[in-house]
Amino acid sequence: MSRMGQFVYECQEIAESNYNESRDVVIAEVERAFFRDKSLIPMAMTTALEHWEEIQRDMMSF
Helix, strand or coil, rough: CCHHHHHHHHHHHHHHHHCCHHHHHHHHHHHHHHHCHHHHHHHHHHHHHHHHHHHHHHHHHH
């Protein structure tokens, strides 16, 4: 898997693992997961939160 693919997968994994948690928990988890390379946090935050929000919208439609 490419580095970008791995990055996106990790962000999706955070969103999916925390689908039933608040937005703040997702933010904290992204910060924890990417603490070694803080330059990735803004992109990781956007990617994970967009996926988390998509899950929330999907759950509301049921």
